[in-house]
Amino acid sequence: MKIIDGKGRLFGKLNILDLGAIAVILLVIIGIFIVPGATGSLAQxxxxxxxxxxxxxxxxxxxxxxxxxxxxxxxxxxxxxxxxxxxxxxxxxxxxxxxxxxxxxxxxxxxxxxxxxxxxxxxxxxxxxxxxxxxxxxxxxxxxxxxxxxxxxxxxxxxxxxxxxxxxxxxxxxxxxxx
The missing domain is CATH 2.40.30 (Elongation Factor Tu (Ef-tu); domain 3)
Structure with a gap:
């Protein structure tokens, strides 16, 4: 069994483009909620x-x-x-x-x-x-x-x-x- 078949699916089930889109969405969510941003404090x-x-x-x-x-x-x-x-x-x-x-x-x-x-x-x-x-x-x-x-x-x-x-x-x- 091939890892990527002729239609671009991983193990015949998941499309690689769909995985890329899911990875981008996860990175955006991590960037918004987990990585701290500027708080606008007086010191800044x-x-x-x-x-x-x-x-x-x-x-x-x-x-x-x-x-x-x-x-x-x-x-x-x-x-x-x-x-x-x-x-x-x-x-x-x-x-x-x-x-x-x-x-x-x-x-x-x-x-x-x-x-x-x-x-x-x-x-x-x-x-x-x-x-x-x-x-x-x-x-x-x-x-x-x-x-x-x-x-x-x-x-x-x-x-x-x-x-x-x-x-x-x-x-x-x-x-x-x-x-």
């Missing part, structure tokens, strides 16, 4: 060299639609603590120290062809606000930047701010050690 995120301290984050928010922008800015200036979500992962809480409204300008063409910036006269502007938020919280300083709740936060990172009254996103424009 920070490179093992970090120091805990207060971190100040500046965030720019563009076009936040609200019923009254003045009330929203006043509410955010009341030292509000917000939940922060970074890359769809909860990243702890930050304290909003200040909210500074940015004026809405439009380009206005002059009769001589020049262009100047003028405050937007439209009434709808009261329902949309651009602002810069300054927030502080606990974080770590590393050789690679700042880490807040196991999430690297750098200029350009999008943060989602959430509390019972609002949920909106902004982009980090500065991260420093808090003074």
């Amino acid at each position: 995120v920070t490179g093992g060299n970090s120091s805990s301290e207060k971190v100040q984050v500046s965030l720019i928010v563009r076009g936040l639609n609200t019923r009254n922008s003045d009330e929203t800015i006043a509410e955010l200036n009341d030292n509000t603590e917000v939940n922060v979500i970074v890359r769809n992962e909860p990243a702890g809480k930050l304290l909003i120290e200040s909210a500074q409204e940015l004026p809405n300008y439009v380009a206005a063409t002059q009769p001589d062809g020049s262009v100047i910036a003028q405050l937007d006269p439209r009434p709808i502007v009261k329902n949309s606000v651009d602002m810069i938020l300054t927030m502080t919280g606990n974080g770590q300083t590393t050789n690679d930047g700042y880490v807040i709740a196991n999430q690297k936060v750098k200029i350009g990172t999008v943060l989602e701010l959430d509390n019972p009254r609002y949920n909106f996103r902004g982009t980090v424009i500065d991260v420093i050690s808090a003074p």
Whole structure:
């Protein structure tokens, strides 16, 4: 009796291709469940060299639609603590120290062809606000930047701010050690 017959079967019963497929499936299962992977611990995120301290984050928010922008800015200036979500992962809480409204300008063409910036006269502007938020919280300083709740936060990172009254996103424009 041959080990492999003319049809590619092992001992006339099992196909070699089927055995190869079963071996690949077993290797994948072993790779997923038995071989340990990265756990995302703080030591891995920070490179093992970090120091805990207060971190100040500046965030720019563009076009936040609200019923009254003045009330929203006043509410955010009341030292509000917000939940922060970074890359769809909860990243702890930050304290909003200040909210500074940015004026809405439009380009206005002059009769001589020049262009100047003028405050937007439209009434709808009261329902949309651009602002810069300054927030502080606990974080770590590393050789690679700042880490807040196991999430690297750098200029350009999008943060989602959430509390019972609002949920909106902004982009980090500065991260420093808090003074």
